[in-house]
Amino acid sequence: MARVLTPRAEDFPRWYQDLISKAEMADNGPVRGTMVIRPTGYAIWERMVSDLDARIKATGAENAYFPLFIPESYLKREAEHVEGFSPELAVVTHGGGKKLEEPVVVRPTSETVIGEFMAKWTQSYRDLPLLLNQWANVVRWEMRPRVFLRTSEFLWQEGHTAHADEQDARDYARRILHEVYEDFMVNVLAIPVTVGRKTNRERFAGATSTYTLEAQTGDGKALQMGTSHELGQNFAKAFDISFSAKEGGQQFAWTTSWGVSTRMVGGLIMVHGDDNGLRVPPKLAPIQAYVMVVKDGDGVAEATDRVLAELRAAGVRVQVNDRTDTPFGRRAVDAELKGYPIRIEIGPRDIAEGNVTIARRTDGSKTPVSVDGVTKAVLDALEADQKALYDQAVVARAAKTTDAATLDEAIEVAGSGFARIAWDKVGVDGEAKANQSAVSVRCL
C-alpha cells in the first residue's frame, strides 16, 4: 500500500501537517496564521466543548458572552499585562467607514472586560461566588503559526470566578483542574496528563499559583493542554472587585481563571495519531462506528439497515458510507486517516456467510463477526479501545521519561522526552540555566 503520510519517525512535524490536511481536519485560512476548521476537525472540537461544558456547569458556573472588541485603553490599565500581549494584538482602526477616535483591540482574552463587569456585578457577599465562563474566539497575532497548536485566531473557553475567601477560590481552581480538566483528558481524551504547579518563572502574570496539565506528544515533547490559576486578590485589586462582607466592611474578592482551547485538538492528534492517521478515542469520537458498504449485492442493504438500527438503539454514534461509486480502498484509507474507532465493512461475500467484518482502528485488527453479534462486538471493542489508547499513551510516555540525578542530565534527556528530577536539584538558578538550553520546567 502506498504510504499516505510521512512516517512519524521520519519527520514528526511534517507527519502532523500531512495528517491535518489528508484527514480533512483543517486548512490554512486566507489570512496568515488563521485556520479553517473543516467538519471532521470541528466535530471533534464540538464533542470536547459539549463534554467540558456540562462539567463546567456542574461546578455551578454559568456561560456568558463578552464583546470581541475591547477599547485600547483597557489594555493599558494593567501595565504588567500589556507587555505580555502588545505585539500579539490585532488593532481595529476603522469602523463605520471612517477612522475611529479610539482604536479597539480584538480580544486576546476577555479578562479585562470580564474584570470590569465582575466589579460592577459584585456588590455584596450575596453576589458571591460569581462563576462565569465564556466560549469564544480570541486573537493573538502569531509569527510561527501551526494549525491547532498556535494560530492567530483560536477557539477557547475562559472561566473567571470571584469568591468571598481564599479557601473557596483555591478549592474552586483545583476542582476545575481535577474534576473538569484532568478527568476529561484522562477519561475522555485518553491522554495521561502530568498535573501540577508551574514554577514562579513560568506562572501566569498576576497569579499566585498556576496549575497546568501537560501531555507528552508522540515525539516526546510537552504540550500544555490547559491551565487553572489562583489569582489571590491581585486581579480583584486591579479591577476593584470588592464587596460588603457578611461580617461588615468592604473586602476584595479572591479570583480564579482557567482555560482550554482548540490546541487540545492538536494534542489529541499528536498523542494518538499513528502513521496511518488519527485515532480518536471512542468516548470522544463524533462517529464511533463507521458502517461501510463494500459493494452492493444480495442481502447487503438489509444487513446495513439492521446493523445501523441496532447500533443506534444501543446509543452508538454511527454513520453510513454507501458511496460504492468510489473505490472501497480509497474510502477505507480515508476512514483510517480520520480515525473512526470501528469500521463495519459489509459486502456480499461476507454476508453470504452471515458475517460482516469489524475493523478496529486502535490495533488494526479485522475480524469477521456474525450479523447477530455486531452490536455486542462493537460495544466491547469501544470500551476496550478507549482503555487501550490510554494504556499505550502511558507506556509511550514512560519510555520517554527519565529520572535524572543531576540538572545536566535532565537537560540532556529533555532533548527527546521528559526528565523527572527533584526540584531541589534544580531551583531558580537551575531553571534559568535549563531555559538557556531551550528546556523548560513544565510542572512541579
Added chain:
Amino acid sequence: MARVLTPRAEDFPRWYQDLISKAEMADNGPVRGTMVIRPTGYAIWERMVSDLDARIKATGAENAYFPLFIPESYLKREAEHVEGFSPELAVVTHGGGKKLEEPVVVRPTSETVIGEFMAKWTQSYRDLPLLLNQWANVVRWEMRPRVFLRTSEFLWQEGHTAHADEQDARDYARRILHEVYEDFMVNVLAIPVTVGRKTNRERFAGATSTYTLEAQTGDGKALQMGTSHELGQNFAKAFDISFSAKEGGQQFAWTTSWGVSTRMVGGLIMVHGDDNGLRVPPKLAPIQAYVMVVKDGDGVAEATDRVLAELRAAGVRVQVNDRTDTPFGRRAVDAELKGYPIRIEIGPRDIAEGNVTIARRTDGSKTPVSVDGVTKAVLDALEADQKALYDQAVVARAAKTTDAATLDEAIEVAGSGFARIAWDKVGVDGEAKANQSAVSVRCL
C-alpha cells in the same frame, strides 16, 4: 406594588431597554454598539442554538469554522456585495506590533471565505450536496445600536450549501425555512411567524428567491426572525464553484444560504414580554420551574428536596432559590422579570397544610397544590402555557393586522400593525411609494 418597568403602552422602546437591564439579560459593552450577554440572556441563546443545531444536523449539514479575519481584497471581488457592506466593516490595520501590508476585515459574514473553500472542496458530483453551517460572531458597524436587535457584533448561524441541480437546492432552502426555522419558531419559541417570499426590491443581493420569517412585536411592528435564500447559480459563478457532472462536462453548482441570529432573543422579548418582564415559553426555558424557599421552617427543607428530586426525575429543568437572606418579594419580582414559566413557592405556612404554591408566569395565577401533586401540576402547566403563549401571540397579531383594499389604506394601517393586501394592488410602483412612507413590503 411599585412598578418595575416602564409600561409597554407608555413607551415600548423604553420598556424593552428596562426589561433587558432589570432582567439581567444584557449590558452595553464598553465599545459602542457591542453587548455583554449576561447569563440569563445567554442561557436562552444557548437553548436556541442547541435546538436549532440538532434540526440543522438532521438535514445532513455539518458544522465548520471559518476565520474571523478576511483579506480586504476578498470583499472587493464581488462588487455588488461590497456596496452593501462597506460602511459596516471593521478594519484591522495593525497586527503583530506593526502595520499590515494588506488590511484585514472582521467578517461581516463568512460568505466570501466559505465561497472560496466550497470551490476548492467541490470537484465532482460525488462531493455534492455540500452542506455547511457555522455558528460564530460577526461584525457590522451599527450607527443606531439596540441590544439584541441591532448590534455591531452579534452571534449567528450561517448555512451555505451547494447542490448538483436547481430542484435540490430549492428543496433544501425550503426545508431549512419550514422544518428548521418555522417549526422551531412556532413550536419552541411560540411565535407565530408570517412565512413567505421577499419582493425583488427587498431580497438579498444575488439571491433568486429570499424567504423570510416575520414576527409581529408587541407594538405591532414587523421583525425579521430569519431568512433562507436560493442563490441560483449566481454565487457559484462568482466563486467558481463548479463540478464534473455525473453525465460528464463541467457545471456550476446551485447554492443556498440561510441564517438566524441573536436578534431572535430580542424578538422573543418583544413578542412575549409583558409589563412585569419576560415570559419565556416552557419548551425554550433554560429554567422551567423555579423552586423558591419563602422562609425556613418545619418541613420546608424536606419538601424542597423532594419537589426538586421529583421534578428532575420527570425531566423538568429546575433551579432552586433558597437565599432567604434576601427578602422574598425582591426575589419574586426578579423571577417575574426573568420570566421563569413556573415558580414553586415553599414556605412553612403552606407546608403545615401539606401544600406549596404554584405561580404561573403566563397568566399570573397562584394556586395551592399538595406536595404529592406538584410534578403533575407542573407538567400540565408547562404544556398549557406553551400553547397559551402561542395563542396569545396569534390573537395579538390578528388584532394588529388589517385587510386593506387599497395601497393608501395599507400604508395608513401599517403605522401601528400589519396590513394584508393583494400584491396586484401594490406592485413595484406601489412598493416604492410605500417605502417613501417608511412602510416596507415584508412578505409575499
